[in-house]
Amino acid sequence: MVKYKVIVLAAGQGKRMNVGKNKQFIQLIDEPLIVHTVRNFVEDDWCESIIIVLHEQDKDEMLKLFNQYPWCNQLEFVTGGKERQDSSYSGLINIQANPEDVVMIHDGARPFLRLDHLHELATIAKQKQAALLAVQVTDTIKQKTEKGLQTLDRAMLWAAQTPQAFQYQTIKKAHQLAREEEYFGTDDASLVERYGKGIQVQIVEGSYENVKLTTPDDILRAEMIVKKRGVK
Numbered sequence: 001m002v003k004y005k006v007i008v009l010a011a012g013q014g015k016r017m018n019v020g021k022n023k024q025f026i027q028l029i030d031e032p033l034i035v036h037t038v039r040n041f042v043e044d045d046w047c048e049s050i051i052i053v054l055h056e057q058d059k060d061e062m063l064k065l066f067n068q069y070p071w072c073n074q075l076e077f078v079t080g081g082k083e084r085q086d087s088s089y090s091g092l093i094n095i096q097a098n099p100e101d102v103v104m105i106h107d108g109a110r111p112f113l114r115l116d117h118l119h120e121l122a123t124i125a126k127q128k129q130a131a132l133l134a135v136q137v138t139d140t141i142k143q144k145t146e147k148g149l150q151t152l153d154r155a156m157l158w159a160a161q162t163p164q165a166f167q168y169q170t171i172k173k174a175h176q177l178a179r180e181e182e183y184f185g186t187d188d189a190s191l192v193e194r195y196g197k198g199i200q201v202q203i204v205e206g207s208y209e210n211v212k213l214t215t216p217d218d219i220l221r222a223e224m225i226v227k228k229r230g231v232k
């Protein structure tokens with residue numbers, strides 16, 4: 001068993017979801033989205049601590065929500081920042097971790113995880129310093145350039161998901177270097193790819209069910225997945 005700590009990012013605004021509030025509070029059949037997400041970690045005995053990064057304006061509602069659950073005392077809450085990367089960094093500087101501890105960073109908006117994937121990620125991150133869940137791209141991807149369209153080799157393309165798992169020292173250093181350069185990536189692994197000095201980020205093949213709820217169309221699909229997985 002490789003113990004890990006997790007930072008769950010929930011400090012976004014959900015602009016593309018456009019429901020007039022942070023999408024983390026959307027009710028997915030039996031529970032709000034953020035509760036579905038956090039439950040994955042509460043129920044995993046490899047997970048030894050959970051930090052939720054929230055937006056200052058959501059603090060009261062989020063605390064009230066989690067207070068209803070007997071496992072609320074397992075959670076810590078910190079405030080996020082303007083960009084997703086700022087929120088990850090806030091989690092990283094507030095977490096209590098030793099340099100070689102495994103720390104996962106996960107989108108609060110991805111509620112459908114599998115224990116076997118979490119365990120594989122933790123095991124690989126401990127050995128190789130960095131790993132992420134990803135799935136092979138199923139569409140044909142075109143790159144538009146000044147010279148026209150080019151079709152990329154799909155066999156080499158992976159769609160990045162979260163969780164992404166790292167040794168603490170590796171991801172904290174990568175974030176610090178990114179901040180110095182004011183570089184922003186769209187995920188945490190991209191910072192290790194850029195600043196990790198030879199560290200090869202490993203892919204753990206994930207599941208197409210590990211969707212991120214981004215636009216209103218994603219809600220129906222998510223509700224179908226909740227029903228399939230079984231309502232608590």
Ligand SMILES: Nc1ccn([C@@H]2O[C@H](COP(=O)(O)OP(=O)(O)OP(=O)(O)O)[C@@H](O)[C@H]2O)c(=O)n1
Nearest residue numbers: 009010011012013014015016082083087108109
């Ligand atoms: N400043 C930010 C931005 C995003 N996130 C979190 O990062 C995850 C992935 O981001 P995304 O799906 O883009 O969420 P939002 O930023 O909320 O959505 P949008 O970009 O449509 O506003 C979400 O769980 C979101 O809460 C965060 O913690 N802090």
Ligand SMILES: C[C@](O)(CO)[C@H](O)COP(=O)(O)O
Nearest residue numbers: 084107160161162186187212
């Ligand atoms: C981290 C991520 O979920 C991996 O797919 C994604 O990059 C987040 O991007 P977004 O622009 O915040 O949706």
